[in-house]
Amino acid sequence: MNNTAAIPAAFAATLPQRARIAALHEEDEDTRTFVFRLADSAPALDAAHPGQFLMLSLLGYGEAAFSFSHLPRAGAEPGTVTLTVRRVGSLTQALFACEIGATVGLRGPFGRGFPPDGAERPTVFVAGGCGLAPLRSAIDVHLRERPAGIPVAIVYGARTPESRILRASLAAWQAEPDVMLMEVIERPTIGWSGRTGLVTDFVREAVRAIEAERAAICGPPAMLRATADALVAAGVAPGAIHVALERYMKCGTGLCGHCYVNARYVCSDGPVFSYAELGTLPDAFIGCGSPPC
């Protein structure tokens, strides 16, 4: 335990909360789900909303932002934090070298997640790659809160069949009534007989099938705008399309300046924005590859 008794409360409140790795699950060779158990009670983390994020700290490596892939309000055990992490940088490299029992620091939750209302409206969720991780808790909370018979569509794109993550969740959603799960593989391998292509190829079908009135999107930058445009073309209002943006962040609290998009901070104003809001933020999709921008 840290002896913080003599530390002014405003400073003590900034410390990462200590947690240990309680469980690990390999999603694919570069993606792993970590379940952390907090050393002390953390009501704020227990109350986090889908789409919010936290800063994960490894001493000597710094901090990085991660969205929750499971939450107590979606059925996770209180006092735990679940993150699905892709190994792409120095901090995640170091995290992947940690074993069960290793200590990390967690600060959060931060930001504005997916809107908590709307469970009574047919909703389509579109995820690309490890973008499924932040959407997983949004989907689970939505399924818990929707009135019986309100349909849901989930369009999940992965590069190959093998790179699909959170397969237990995919199987569980498949088994739910009134849930249409559309898995889309960009580079099919032998044995794959399902849909192939990009998620954008199947957005219209999903929207029509459930008469979707709202949508949530998370995925790589190149996918976000193309998907949102496909949703608009299929009849979903831009104000009802909620897009999770990703930006480099160093503080999580609107101070460090790394994540601003025009005059908005992704960390504190987002990371979830409606597509109508993003229409007023011309920098949101710069550098996103295709479509041309």
Add this chain to the structure above:
Amino acid sequence: MGAGVLASRAAVDRLRRGLARDRRVIEPRSVDGAPLWVETAGEGAFAWTLAPPLVGVKGWFFPPREPVLAWDGTGAVLPTVPSPDRIAFVGLRACDLAAIAHLDAHFGADPWYRTRRDAALLVGVDCLQACAGGFCIEVDAGPFARAAFDLNLTPLPDGRVVAAWGSAVGRAALADAGVTTKAVDEGTTLLLGELATTAAASFPVRSYVARGLARLNAAPAGAAIADEEWQALGPRCLACTGCTSLCPTCTCFTVVDELDGAGGARARVWDSCLLEGFQREASGHHPAPRPGDRVRRFWYHKLSRDFAGPGGRLGCVGCGRCDVTCPGTIGALGVLAALGGER
């Protein structure tokens, strides 16, 4: 808020020495011909007409390196709590005071900033004429102080000084130093108005500033300025970070972990949005991949009303430091000249 008249500039010297009784007094002085902020203990003559120092006071409140936590070999992690000396800055110009108001709004309750800021008393001195390269008047930040001061001084031509207080601490500093004030009479008020008019008239006419600001702020955002214009300016930015270091309202930082044996420290370190890696993500995605994208983003942050701070003022306070330091001549006036059609 209130104001009174000091009988002479000698009263300001009494104030300075009074402040020095329980504070470090930091004032502009000419050091080898260059204006610098120097610890003076309130001694010596106050440099009433010295040009503002190129390096401002931002680093006292937002240091280039601020440790935020430390750990040792036992695994204990503790926040690093600064214990700044009580200080008084005497001689802050209106631009720097407006900048501090920006910093106050940006950092809010951040405990590191707040601890350092609360230890400081701010005494402003109005500018009676434009400084070289300053354009505070174009961005409503000067030349007379608008914001953030505990005390603000306006030297009058007859030797008297008008002192305005913006806080109880400032008012008490006068009393504690034994400085008495007289009420500001109608004649003095008229004189202040004349001084303000004369000061305003001393600025060069730079019509391109208003034109540049109007284009940059035309709705919808970015509509009036073609991407090609920014991309043409991009190669002139050498990413030297001179502007962002000197800018009194730049607040971006990165966070670094520094190892020391079995322990270490985590520190905030000044960063610059003009550096290529500022927003580059681990995945390789880059939201500002071209130099022109970064130059545009920086100047929107400084000159767009979308980023207006306290009093509706822009993030640029018109101090002109970026124009002094920029090797590519795209400081604020350089950029506004380009945007305003004056090359």
